[in-house]
Amino acid sequence: MTLILKFERMWPLIIAFLGLLVSACQDVSKETSSRPSQTAIAEQTVDGASLFHQRCAACHSPTDTGGNSRISQVRKTPEGWFMTVVRMEREGRVVVNRDERRAVVKYLSDSQGLAPVETADFRYILEKRPNIIESPADPELAVMCGRCHSNARYSLQRRDADEWRKLVSFHVVQFPTLEYQTMSAERRWFEEATTEFASRLGENFPLQSTAWDNWRANGMDANPSGQWRVVGYEPGKGRYEGIATISALGGDNYQAVFALSYTDGDAWKGRSEALLYSGYEWRGRNERNGAVLREVYALSEDGSRLSGRWLDIDRDERGGDWTAVRMDAGDSLLAVDPPYLRIGKTREIRLLGVALEGIVDFGPGVKHEIVSRSATEIVVNATSVAGSSQGLRQVSVGSTEFQGSFSLYDRVDTIKVIPENAVARVGGAGGKLLPVPAQFEAVGYNRGADGKPNTEDDIRIGVFPATWSHSDFDELATELEDARFAGQIDNNGRFQPAVAGINPDRYISTNNVGVLAITGTVIDDDRELSGTARLVVTVQRFINPPIN
Template identity: 30%
Template structure:
């Protein structure tokens, strides 16, 4: 090529690279979490190789059979490794289990988006997620698999077609009675058909690579406990090495009561954070998904101090950040006091608040704490709409404008509680919550939780229905924990169990308007084989 053409070529290359750069950066970010399909996930000196390769022989590329053909959650890897111990005699100490889970999660973990779909199973608690099939394929899947497992357990896996096909044989080996339990169908044929369908729906794709995640530092904590309301506070996370952390902090609830917590945490796969803390003397477990400087998830305390709380943690890097706005909706004609919560919030006045042109008048605004602003507003919105709130240019979550509350509904629609057996299987409760809705034509729009009062009532399902006598009462806040134990009751007909099915009634007053809603509570037997969830 003549020398005189090189400057023109270089200019063309620079122009092409500039044009491609907006595409290259997102593509690189999208691929950053994946290993090449041919890569070997575990080094020769890894504990996975030492403990597992005796049975799971490496293939020609050095990949361990079955293990490197699936991705799942830390909880399901716990179930799998424990099964190797129980059924196949693998010698695993507590320290071994800890290290194995970290190694497995570094490459054989769901993506954060896949994990979010099944996050309701992350805490081994009495999840109230209602699973319904969508379409004929899922109806067939539910009939074949969800008789015993939750759909979420199955959706917690991504496997190769070969690995999915072997699930049938695993069932026949460990639970051969499945063929007779589901004798109304040809279970082996149905299982083969469903496993083929699942292989297409939930493919293995590629191994996961844990991103570099930095957790140590100060974090703001912003949560919501159904039945009690909002809380906020601060946490300190300290890196103690080997993907383990020390966690401590304090929160203050809306009722003014404080809560200190201290404990430890483990980060799996660069994003799946599992906390184990003691909150005011009570053992607490948490499951969070970390994305950059934000972590979202749940805290859970078991019975008898049962409660579950949603929370978002924000890293405190010194900049101003808005985490949430309470309440998240405005009703036309009402004067509403909004609380804007976040980190390092500035001093403000009414002129600093913008609703992006929405019909909202700001009456006053002030900072009440470094992490909270108080804004008094009045909406004149005549229809359901969204309002983009910003404070001195700092974006906040949008609010919903509505002319009125149309009705309330209780969640869960049918709550499930479990009676206790012993200390290993304590009672499992339910927290009911009332949600306000507006209506836009035929569409229902959720506005947010409201402080309703709850009570139970008999749901007559038989002539001598006496469920209310044995199931006890629900707290006015909607919290229910069974007080009866597992076993036959000699004073009930046929010496029946202490189980039952009753109505849950909620009532909420706002001004002169009273709203009512109804749901149901099923109190049933203990979950003695939790790993099947």
């Protein structure tokens, strides 16, 4: 091993040391990430509009065209406005308490927010979905803006070209070395940013929007009160379903009481409290097994569906998908569990939804017998007739069709471990930041019509039970014994990182970081199939804003 390679592996230790220098920001970081200050019930006596004019308008003076300078030239999500208000607090420009901050964010989100269609492509960043690799529509903007933060961050703001230009200048003031960094030092960065790219941002993400005008005029009076059918999926644990009852508490505050059950028999009963921003952005909070969970859901434009992700407030990589449909919204088939059937075999399958009436149909080649039936759940014993063609099938109950995939397959040909590239973080050891785990699943694929695995027509079958192991990813990882020190993976595919801090048993007493290969092994009849993913175990994330 060369000295250079070893020095490269010292960077996590250096970063960890530098992290101590900014540890004073940890409390503020948690405050700006997903703490209750943004989600808990707002005091009914706090008026956001009045607070805005009292605390903000002194500096952001009224303009000749109406509104207030700088503020009225921007539209953002609740998280975006939350970050702005906290920055004003951090710089000593305004003083507000939690309820006041929330009320101001609510006022700004309602008056200068984004329409549902404007956030649809970037909800992954609001929901903090882990290990997402972005595919920006404009690669040049990705170089100019996405090299420091996510592309979704600027995509969830709306300004005219002049205001985007001012934002560039603000960046240079806040981060003076910006022009001397990689991918900017070799070009006339400031000139390009304030001309060509400010104009491009103004065209792609303009302040004026018909979608927002229409939404403000017609979509802001939503009331999600009522009974909802819930289905969801938690990676590493599986499908859950149940009923939620939402009640209005006044002032766009709501309470949801839910009773859910998992396929493995576990039950989850809880209550959440939420505030509805911009007429559709549900931000809630509940608790489960001592952990505080944050809910980031979006109400559909017609008010019939509430979907998104819930996540652990301290370790946002942990979470699950949530889809809820009004019980009185008409028939809807929401889930087929499991979403696959082997040709020539019989197994129990559950159909979950609302107002499930009429004939059950799995498509050609599948027979079934109904075991039990209600308006929200149908249980069948389904048999795929020997000799049936493999591929995707359309499942329906009466007039409603399942929008997901259901596949028939004769065998599993390949296993892919997802995510293929993941990050986990050390933590704990007396510090404020807990270890951040990584969750893996083994997904089976069929070879498809061309008969060749690992080609474009491969059929995704679904998630299979697997046994899990981890090992050193490469030669350097082997020499540094990463697999020994970086953590362990359990039987459910959940990797738990080791504790943070200097480890005297390692080379140069470095942190318990490393690069690992995560292997999931599936038994398909008498065959053993495996897939491998890459996991980077790195240091803590000391600054974790609501939008990265």
